[in-house]
Amino acid sequence: MRDEYRRHLSDGEVAGSRYALAVPREALRGALGYWTGHAAGSSVDFKDYREYQPGDDLRAIDWNVYARSDKLIIKMFREEVNPHLDLIIDCSASMALEGTDKVRALLMTAGTLTMAAANARCSHKAWMVADGIHAVPNGTGMASLWSRLSFDHASPLPQAFDKSPALWRKNGLRVLVSDLLWPGDPTESLRILANGAAALFVVQLLAREDVAPSCTGNVRAVDAETNGIVEVFFDALAAKSYADVLERHQANWQRACRQVGAQMTTMVAEPLVASASFDALEHIRLLEPA
Amino acid sequence: MPLLAYPLALLGLAAVPAALAIYLLQNRFRRHTVSSIVLWQHLAVPKSGGVRVQRLRLPLLFFLEILALALLALAAGDPRMPRPSAERLVVAVLDDSASMSATSARGSARNRAIAALDSELSRARASALKCILAGTRPVVLDMPGPVPSSIKAALEPWQCRAPSDSLHSSIAMALELAGAHGQIVVVTDHPPPGPLDNERVRWVACGDAVHNIGIVEASRTPGVEVDRCFLGVANFGIEPARVTLAINHDGKVKESRSLDIAPGQTARIVVPTAKTTEKFDVSLPADPLAIDNAVCLLRPPTRRVKIDYALSNKQLDAAVRDAIKATGLASPLPAMPRVTITDDPASLPVPGSWMIRFIVPPKPTLHAGPFAVDDDNPFASGIGLDDVTWAAGTNVLLGTPVITSGSVLLMTERSMPGGCREIQFNFSPELSSVTRTPAWPVLFWNILRCRGIEGPGPREANVRAGTDASVNLPQGAKDVTIAAPGGKPVPVAARKGTVVFTPNLPGIYTISTPDASYSVGSQFLSSGESDVRTRLSGEWGEKNPATKMPLAFASIAWMLAAAALVVLVVHLHAASRGGGA
Numbered sequence: 001m002r003d004e005y006r007r008h009l010s011d012g013e014v015a016g017s018r019y020a021l022a023v024p025r026e027a028l029r030g031a032l033g034y035w036t037g038h039a040a041g042s043s044v045d046f047k048d049y050r051e052y053q054p055g056d057d058l059r060a061i062d063w064n065v066y067a068r069s070d071k072l073i074i075k076m077f078r079e080e081v082n083p084h085l086d087l088i089i090d091c092s093a094s095m096a097l098e099g100t101d102k103v104r105a106l107l108m109t110a111g112t113l114t115m116a117a118a119n120a121r122c123s124h125k126a127w128m129v130a131d132g133i134h135a136v137p138n139g140t141g142m143a144s145l146w147s148r149l150s151f152d153h154a155s156p157l158p159q160a161f162d163k164s165p166a167l168w169r170k171n172g173l174r175v176l177v178s179d180l181l182w183p184g185d186p187t188e189s190l191r192i193l194a195n196g197a198a199a200l201f202v203v204q205l206l207a208r209e210d211v212a213p214s215c216t217g218n219v220r221a222v223d224a225e226t227n228g229i230v231e232v233f234f235d236a237l238a239a240k241s242y243a244d245v246l247e248r249h250q251a252n253w254q255r256a257c258r259q260v261g262a263q264m265t266t267m268v269a270e271p272l273v274a275s276a277s278f279d280a281l282e283h284i285r286l287l288e289p290a
Numbered sequence: 291m292p293l294l295a296y297p298l299a300l301l302g303l304a305a306v307p308a309a310l311a312i313y314l315l316q317n318r319f320r321r322h323t324v325s326s327i328v329l330w331q332h333l334a335v336p337k338s339g340g341v342r343v344q345r346l347r348l349p350l351l352f353f354l355e356i357l358a359l360a361l362l363a364l365a366a367g368d369p370r371m372p373r374p375s376a377e378r379l380v381v382a383v384l385d386d387s388a389s390m391s392a393t394s395a396r397g398s399a400r401n402r403a404i405a406a407l408d409s410e411l412s413r414a415r416a417s418a419l420k421c422i423l424a425g426t427r428p429v430v431l432d433m434p435g436p437v438p439s440s441i442k443a444a445l446e447p448w449q450c451r452a453p454s455d456s457l458h459s460s461i462a463m464a465l466e467l468a469g470a471h472g473q474i475v476v477v478t479d480h481p482p483p484g485p486l487d488n489e490r491v492r493w494v495a496c497g498d499a500v501h502n503i504g505i506v507e508a509s510r511t512p513g514v515e516v517d518r519c520f521l522g523v524a525n526f527g528i529e530p531a532r533v534t535l536a537i538n539h540d541g542k543v544k545e546s547r548s549l550d551i552a553p554g555q556t557a558r559i560v561v562p563t564a565k566t567t568e569k570f571d572v573s574l575p576a577d578p579l580a581i582d583n584a585v586c587l588l589r590p591p592t593r594r595v596k597i598d599y600a601l602s603n604k605q606l607d608a609a610v611r612d613a614i615k616a617t618g619l620a621s622p623l624p625a626m627p628r629v630t631i632t633d634d635p636a637s638l639p640v641p642g643s644w645m646i647r648f649i650v651p652p653k654p655t656l657h658a659g660p661f662a663v664d665d666d667n668p669f670a671s672g673i674g675l676d677d678v679t680w681a682a683g684t685n686v687l688l689g690t691p692v693i694t695s696g697s698v699l700l701m702t703e704r705s706m707p708g709g710c711r712e713i714q715f716n717f718s719p720e721l722s723s724v725t726r727t728p729a730w731p732v733l734f735w736n737i738l739r740c741r742g743i744e745g746p747g748p749r750e751a752n753v754r755a756g757t758d759a760s761v762n763l764p765q766g767a768k769d770v771t772i773a774a775p776g777g778k779p780v781p782v783a784a785r786k787g788t789v790v791f792t793p794n795l796p797g798i799y800t801i802s803t804p805d806a807s808y809s810v811g812s813q814f815l816s817s818g819e820s821d822v823r824t825r826l827s828g829e830w831g832e833k834n835p836a837t838k839m840p841l842a843f844a845s846i847a848w849m850l851a852a853a854a855l856v857v858l859v860v861h862l863h864a865a866s867r868g869g870g871a
Contacts, residue, residue, distance in 0.1 A: 094325035094326055097323065097324075097325050098323060099323075102325075179325055179326075181325045181326035181328055181329065182326060182328065183328050206325075207325065209324075209325075210324075210325050210329075213322070213324070215320065215322045217320065218318065218319045218320065219319060219320055219322045220319035220320065220321050220322065221322050221323075221324045221327055221330040222321055222322065222323050222324065222327075223324060223325075223326055223327045224323050224324065224325055224326075225326070226327075228327045229327075230327045230330045230331055230333070230334045231319050231334060232330055232333040232334055233333075234333070238333050241332065241333060242329055242330070242333065245329050245332060246329055249328070249329065
């Protein structure tokens with residue numbers, strides 16, 4: 001992995017020290033952990049009584065109650081849960097668009113989210129979408145220790161699901177960081193992402209060049225991933241048309257996110273890199289001040 | 291067809307292919323990597339329809355730029371369109387010789403010449419005129435550039451009294467003044483000497499052949515008791531003529547002489563006049579040419595010299611006095627130029643005076659010749675030393691040798707500071723025979739005459755018109771003026787105490803200083819001008835020469851620059867509209 005990627009992840013960790021992951025109630029499920037869950041568990045916190053059912057643990061019988069009432073009643077205690085963050089990073093070539101701060105912003109975001117997760121006593125695991133969905137080596141540790149991240153793949157997310165389905169933890173937080181710039185209806189991909197997740201957050205990360213291209217005149221647009229070519233005459237009229245299409249594309253994703261109950265936000269890479277401020281993530285309640 | 295003053299400026303047209311290349315490069319599709327062409331596909335340039343629109347948009351600006359570049363490059367080359375020049379210059383060469391004043395039944399040749407010149411100017415549609423008077427020397431008349439409304443009034447200085455013409459040199463000067471396109475008109479009274487070899491020269495003769503009798507020779511020679519006036523009268527006619535000369539001696543004595551002169555012949559007479567006669571006037575009856583009908587011979591100036599004798603050798607003293615007496619040039623008057631004659635080797639010359647010094651050798655050697663005489667020296671003029679013995683020593687004389695015998699200097703002369711002059715003789719009178727030869731008085735006559743003309747006054751009392759006259763001025767003379775016959779005194783500059791001028795008019799010229807006044811008589815004596823038998827009228831040369839309209843080349847660079855400016859304004863407007871679109 002490039003040294004600059006590691007630096008960007010480290011920068012994200014530094015930025016993320018100010019944040020903590022805002023864990024939703026739905027994520028408070030699981031085995032023994034730091035958080036007290038809603039379900040009955042084996043923690044020492046008393047929750048409620050109920051009648052003994054055959055098969056219940058005899059150690060849970062409240063013998064004091066039996067002595068007084070000759071009824072077999074068992075105590076129920078709160079369970080200890082440990083929330084989890086699955087961070088899905090789009091590693092397609094478009095995320096490292098040359099001449100932009102897109103990849104830097106992406107890795108800073110990843111570093112911030114992992115540090116925020118740590119601040120919130122959440123476990124995390126990083127996944128890269130690259131010819132399938134693969135766990136990032138050392139992706140459960142500090143972001144600056146990740147390895148083998150590269151941004152030279154061409155398959156969008158839907159194709160990645162087909163190649164290798166992910167093994168995300170149930171009832172965990174899932175955050176997708178991508179530019180979302182591929183054709184097609186995103187609803188099915190979002191359903192797969194949201195399936196079994198306590199919460200799904202979609203973070204669209206665009207370069208300023210993606211939002212408002214600076215070129216003029218006769219332009220041969222070359223796709224960074226597919227090398228597809230489109231020749232256009234880019235003037236003010238074309239720029240307006242481009243913005244309209246982008247807005248419609250984003251609206252389409254917003255609608256799909258609402259359908260699956262996901263939260264979506266859009267960040268622009270250059271200002272993000274300059275300010276290292278993740279207000280947009282705070283706005284969708286993915287992050288909160290630590 | 292326009293011409294380019296700076297054809298190398300057309301190298302600026304190399305910017306045209308450069309502009310074309312820039313346009314081609316600019317219109318190429320520039321590669322731009324994008325995250326996804328999903329957002330660009332709807333902007334794709336359709337193959338049918340939109341491309342044609344794009345191609346129509348660019349060439350207008352491109353062609354405007356090319357047009358502006360071409361106009362600017364051409365303007366930089368400074369193209370010039372030929373157009374007829376507004377100025378048509380005619381240079382007139384006017385024969386200023388006296389024959390032009392000869393009159394005939396049609397009037398004077400000068401008047402006819404003025405009319406002919408006017409006609410020539412009209413025919414040539416002249417807009418500017420320059421005139422050269424072709425007298426003894428070419429003189430450019432001071433005239434305004436445009437053709438004067440009254441030619442006659444403008445040519446008032448053209449008097450036709452010169453004793454000769456200078457047409458050849460005047461025509462050469464006229465060609466210089468005329469430049470490349472001007473025309474030359476020669477106005478005279480005789481045909482050209484040969485075919486005209488320049489098509490811009492037009493020759494107009496306005497003369498008439500007339501018969502004339504004129505004085506062609508006149509001189510006055512001082513004699514012992516009377517002055518002798520020599521006169522020559524020529525008959526330029528076809529018939530014998532009897533003329534009566536009216537002779538006037540200072541207006542006191544009048545006489546007449548009749549002469550019978552055959553056609554084409556010159557009759558000569560000698561008329562004596564008293565030495566005191568200041569003006570000896572001779573005149574002929576009126577005839578077609580008046581200028582040669584009269585002469586006025588002035589009394590020749592007295593050239594006496596005051597002699598100071600300082601000779602100790604009695605034999606030498608006697609021989610010198612005899613020779614000087616024979617010259618008749620000695621004067622007792624102290625105001626005359628002085629000459630000191632001495633045999634004292636140590637005596638010093640008096641400032642402003644001449645000295646004749648005899649070096650008498652103690653042991654002379656006889657020299658019988660041959661003698662070398664400097665014939666160019668005026669002191670040795672007319673000296674013959676045949677059969678002469680000259681006793682001389684081996685003394686080394688000082689000065690320029692005049693007479694030598696082998697390596698022995700016998701006579702020298704030299705100039706001394708202070709206006710002095712010294713003539714030295716290496717001479718022993720006892721043993722020399724030269725004192726008994728005609729050479730002895732001739733030597734002194736030459737010396738005294740040269741000394742005499744060094745004094746103030748004209749060197750010659752009478753000169754031929756058109757030749758130089760020289761007048762010696764008193765020492766330190768200032769504010770010298772010369773008055774021509776019938777004219778006003780004009781200041782002149784003297785050089786080394788002498789005024790030299792060329793009298794062109796017949797008559798008496800007066801040279802004056804505040805303290806003295808001298809007269810020089812100018813005589814019109816020119817048989818070439820008096821003979822007007824061969825004068826005639828005619829025209830020679832091209833009436834409509836090829837260079838009838840000189841061309842001027844006017845620059846049209848400003849027009850091209852203005853057109854380029856208009857194109858650039860249109861380009862700016864089109865570009866702003868295209869950028870706005």
